[in-house]
Amino acid sequence: MNLAESVQALYAEYGALKGVTIEIYKQLIAVSVKNDAASATVFLQGAQVAEYKRVGEPSLLWLSEQCDYQRGKALRGGIPVCWPWFGDIDKNPDSVKCQVSADNPPAHGFVREQMWRLANVELIDSETTQITLELDVTPSELWPFSAALRLVVTVGSSLSLQFEVHNVGGQPFSFTSALHSYFNVAEVEAVEVLGLEGVEYIDTLEGWSRSCSSDPLRVAAEVDRIYRNVTGPIQINDPGFARQIKVTHSHAPDLVAWNPWVVKSIRLSHFADQDFHKMLCLESAHLLDNLQTLAPDQSYSMGLNCRISVT
Numbered sequence: 001m002n003l004a005e006s007v008q009a010l011y012a013e014y015g016a017l018k019g020v021t022i023e024i025y026k027q028l029i030a031v032s033v034k035n036d037a038a039s040a041t042v043f044l045q046g047a048q049v050a051e052y053k054r055v056g057e058p059s060l061l062w063l064s065e066q067c068d069y070q071r072g073k074a075l076r077g078g079i080p081v082c083w084p085w086f087g088d089i090d091k092n093p094d095s096v097k098c099q100v101s102a103d104n105p106p107a108h109g110f111v112r113e114q115m116w117r118l119a120n121v122e123l124i125d126s127e128t129t130q131i132t133l134e135l136d137v138t139p140s141e142l143w144p145f146s147a148a149l150r151l152v153v154t155v156g157s158s159l160s161l162q163f164e165v166h167n168v169g170g171q172p173f174s175f176t177s178a179l180h181s182y183f184n185v186a187e188v189e190a191v192e193v194l195g196l197e198g199v200e201y202i203d204t205l206e207g208w209s210r211s212c213s214s215d216p217l218r219v220a221a222e223v224d225r226i227y228r229n230v231t232g233p234i235q236i237n238d239p240g241f242a243r244q245i246k247v248t249h250s251h252a253p254d255l256v257a258w259n260p261w262v263v264k265s266i267r268l269s270h271f272a273d274q275d276f277h278k279m280l281c282l283e284s285a286h287l288l289d290n291l292q293t294l295a296p297d298q299s300y301s302m303g304l305n306c307r308i309s310v311t
């Protein structure tokens with residue numbers, strides 16, 4: 001099926017639902033939903049949520065204006081799904097690393113670049129729409145196992161994502177994952193993140209050394225940290241947008257905080273030199289010794305919820 005035929009098939013299935021549109025962005029297909037509380041756009045490639053916006057408010061998520069919407073390339077922004085490893089494969093636990101034999105495997109796994117299937121769109125009520133995407137992972141030179149992945153995105157007065165992994169093969173496998181949220185902020189220098197005070201983190205910019213701070217997280221230089229075993233919700237205070245974003249996680253004990261700042265911004269793909277002022281990644285994850293191992297027929301599910309309050 002070519003792009004136009006795929007869109008036609010999706011329209012035949014979901015086009016009659018109120019507020020649902022299927023759109024083509026260059027080489028990619030996205031489903032957009034709009035209800036009485038919010039609107040959102042999710043790309044089939046990577047099951048990548050690209051936008052969530054409550055009526056009359058700025059976007060929750062940052063999305064690069066330099067996205068080129070090409071097959072096989074994750075969009076810079078929104079919420080990419082990183083699986084079955086996070087970041088550089090070599091920084092993953094041995095039991096995750098030893099499963100991957102390909103030379104130069106992509107950063108953050110391979111499912112953010114694959115075409116997922118739109119499995120369902122459901123209008124739950126006038127303020128809530130649920131979008132379900134699925135991907136069947138089959139053995140390949142990148143990863144020799146079979147898994148069924150599902151991402152359920154609930155668009156309402158808050159945004160929720162539930163990511164499920166089911167081992168449908170005959171062998172156990174291990175993985176790390178992240179829902180790599182790029183938050184849209186008015187001016188990152190003015191933002192503070194509460195909920196990470198006193199939580200030990202690994203500073204990947206300081207030789208992966210361990211550190212801890214009793215202050216809220218503020219960004220005034222490049223930040224690339226893995227906060228370990230975060231127990232409560234976090235809160236992003238954004239005075240420029242006069243709002244707070246409360247992010248709650250389930251089965252995602254680690255939190256990656258990332259802002260590329262000046263120098264890294266220049267070499268990042270699909271990222272303007274000044275974009276670092278407008279975004280802050282706070283990524284819900286299970287990494288390092290929080291990896292998961294699934295025996296045949298076992299499942300794992302992790303999730304996040306983002307709720308905005310306006311001051």
Ligand SMILES: O=P(O)(O)OC[C@H]1O[C@@H](O)[C@H](O)[C@@H](O)[C@@H]1O
Pocket residue numbers: 087107108180224225256258283
């Ligand atoms: O450019 P990518 O592969 O999307 O990765 C972006 C960033 O993702 C973050 O999760 C990492 O902590 C950073 O080190 C990395 O630069």
